[in-house]
Amino acid sequence: MITKKNALCALAIAALACPAHADGLQPGYWKITSTPEVNGAPTPPQEKMRCMSPAETSDLGKTFTPEANTVNATCERVEHDVTPSALTWRLKCTGQVTMDVAGAFRFETPQRYLAEVRTQFSLAGQTTSSRVTIVGERVGECP
Numbered sequence: 724m725i726t727k728k729n730a731l732c733a734l735a736i737a738a739l740a741c742p743a744h745a746d747g748l749q750p751g752y753w754k755i756t757s758t759p760e761v762n763g764a765p766t767p768p769q770e771k772m773r774c775m776s777p778a779e780t781s782d783l784g785k786t787f788t789p790e791a792n793t794v795n796a797t798c799e800r801v802e803h804d805v806t807p808s809a810l811t812w813r814l815k816c817t818g819q820v821t822m823d824v825a826g827a828f829r830f831e832t833p834q835r836y837l838a839e840v841r842t843q844f845s846l847a848g849q850t851t852s853s854r855v856t857i858v859g860e861r862v863g864e865c866p
Contacts, residue, residue: 748775748780748783748830748833748834748836748861749780749833749834749861750775750776750777750779750780750865751774751775751861751862751863751864751865752772752773752774752775752861752862752863752864752865752866753772753773753774753775753859753860753861753862754770754771754772754859754860754862755770755771755772755773755857755858755859756768756769756770756857756858756859756860757769757770757771757855757856757857758855758856758857759853759854759855760853760854760855761851761852761853762851762852762853763852772862774865774866775865783805783810783828783830784803784805784810784812787810787812787826787828787838788800788803788810788812788826789812789814789824789826791814791816794819795818795819795820796816796817796818796819796820796821796822797816797817797818798814798815798816798822799814799815799816800812800813800814801813801814801815802825807830808829808830809827809828809829809830810826810827810828810830811825811826811827811828812825812826813825813826819846820844820845820846821844821845821846822842822843822844822845823842823843824840824841824842824843825840825841825842826838826839826840826841827839833861834860834861835858835859835860835861836857836858836859837856837857837858837859838856838857838858838859839854839855839856839857840854840855840857841853841854842854
């Protein structure tokens with residue numbers, strides 16, 4: 724059985740684990756800092772390092788948009804807009820879990836992007852909201 728906490732964690736991980744990609748971003752080694760809030764309460768920032776290939780930096784929509792997959796729910800992409808400097812997307816899921824997830828990415832330079840992913844999640848009559856701000860910065864060549 725899916726719990727609200729497990730589903731929220733899985734969604735946040737899926738959103739954060741999606742590789743970064745955008746027209747104009749340089750391939751290389753990236754530091755990605757994610758700062759989550761759950762129901763308005765901040766949680767500690769998380770930092771990870773990621774090597775992004777030329778293929779991952781050449782298709783903005785594919786790399787930064789999560790797949791619409793959940794257990795016991797049907798998800799569909801209801802918004803998806805890509806430009807050389809920005810990406811916005813939105814997923815809606817219905818079923819045992821009801822979710823509305825939206826992402827907005829701004830590609831400031833070939834070495835830096837900012838993003839925000841907002842989630843509203845309902846399970847068994849309880850609603851949880853989260854917001855994750857993400858800063859991606861290229862730090863050099865892949866090891």
